[in-house]
Amino acid sequence: QQQVRQSPQSLTVWEGETAILNCSYEDSTFDYFPWYRLFPGESPALLIAIRPVSNKKEDGRFTIFFNKREKKLSLHITDSQPGDSATYFCAASADNNNRIFFGDGTQLVVKP
Amino acid sequence: NSKVIQTPRYLVKGQGQKAKMRCIPEKGHPVVFWYQQNKNNEFKFLINFQNQEVLQQIDMTEKRFSAECPSNSPCSLEIQSSEAGDSALYLCASSQTGGETLYFGSGTRLTVL
Numbered sequence: 001q002q003q004v005r006q007s008p009q010s011l012t013v014w015e016g017e018t019a020i021l022n023c024s025y026e027d028s029t030f031d032y033f034p035w036y037r038l039f040p041g042e043s044p045a046l047l048i049a050i051r052p053v054s055n056k057k058e059d060g061r062f063t064i065f066f067n068k069r070e071k072k073l074s075l076h077i078t079d080s081q082p083g084d085s086a087t088y089f090c091a092a093s094a095d096n097n098n099r100i101f102f103g104d105g106t107q108l109v110v111k112p
Numbered sequence: 113n114s115k116v117i118q119t120p121r122y123l124v125k126g127q128g129q130k131a132k133m134r135c136i137p138e139k140g141h142p143v144v145f146w147y148q149q150n151k152n153n154e155f156k157f158l159i160n161f162q163n164q165e166v167l168q169q170i171d172m173t174e175k176r177f178s179a180e181c182p183s184n185s186p187c188s189l190e191i192q193s194s195e196a197g198d199s200a201l202y203l204c205a206s207s208q209t210g211g212e213t214l215y216f217g218s219g220t221r222l223t224v225l
Contacts, residue, residue, distance in 0.1 A: 034213060038153065043203060043216040087153050093212075099168060100145070100214060102155040 003027055004092050006103035014111050019077040021106045023090030028071065030092040030101075035064065035075050038087040038105070047088070048075070080110045115139065118204050118217035119186075125194045125224050133220040134186040137206030143167075144181055145214060146189050149201040158202075161187065194224040 003026050013019045023033075034049035050057040050064045050073065057064045061080075066073045077084055087107045093100040117136040125131045137144045146158040159169035161181040169179075176195075181187040191198055201221050205214040 032212065036214075043218050044214075045216070046213050049213070089155065099157070099160070101157075102147075104152075104154050107153070 001026060002103075003030075003101040004090055004103040006088075006090050006106050008106060009104070010107040010109070012109045012111060013080050015080060015082060017080050019080045019084070019108055019110070021075040021077075021088050021090070021108065022072070023074065023103055024070075024072045025092045025101075026071070027092070027094065029094045031095055032093045033064070033066070033073055034091050034093075034100075035062075036089040036091060036102075038089065040086075044089060077108075080108075082110045082112050084108060085110050116204055116206050116215050116217035118202075118220050120220060121218065123220055123222045125222065127195060127224055128193050129224075130190060130192060131194045131198070131222055131224070132188055132190040133202055133204075133222070134188050135204030135206075135217055136186045137181075137204070138215050141206035141208055141215070143207045143209060144187050145205045145207075146179060147203045147205065149203055149219070151200075155203075158189070191222075194222075196224050198222060199224045 005024050007022045035047045036044040037047040038044045048059045048062050055066045061078045063076045087105045089105045090103040115138045119134050142163050145160040148156040159179045160167045176192050179189045201219045203219045205216045
């Protein structure tokens with residue numbers, strides 16, 4: 001059973017729009033939710049992360065909204081730029097488990 | 113910037129050959145992960161270590177894959193008998209604790225002809 005699911009698989013927005021990337025998870029014991037960004041030809045790097053003590057985490061144009069009851073979260077990228085075009089991975093882990101589960105990624109294209 | 117070092121960057125093998133890749137985790141990171149990334153950018157967990165001990169590994173790893181993280185030496189992932197389906201990008205990542213932020217290396221791209 002896949003622990004972390006992402007949607008949509010691919011997303012195209014125009015420059016300046018808000019891109020919304022969705023993520024859901026299965027295990028209610030997960031307590032750390034990082035988002036990684038993958039540019040073509042590079043390795044994934046941490047973008048932003050949230051813990052369930054908060055329902056929102058903001059870093060510049062990137063905001064995570066977290067709904068613990070529904071086991072869902074979303075990444076909002078406001079004022080999207082062509083340079084934001086990349087694949088975004090949602091991940092989840094629990095403190096008592098040395099595993100991080102990744103979703104299959106959302107490929108974002110921002111058109112100028 | 114990540115200081116996880118993976119070698120070689122590219123690896124080409126024939127079917128049935130051994131394929132070995134190495135990883136030096138970031139200094140001070142006792143937890144090391146290996147992932148396989150396919151052409152669709154999907155991550156597949158293979159195995160992870162804490163110091164020299166295997167924490168978890170998937171069935172695929174148990175059959176044809178072997179991995180180790182000896183003290184004072186690079187970690188390694190070896191495919192005993194490569195198959196065409198093993199062609200992928202193999203990413204090594206390290207972290208201070210297994211459930212926290214991962215720092216990825218640049219990967220080893222394996223092509224099995």
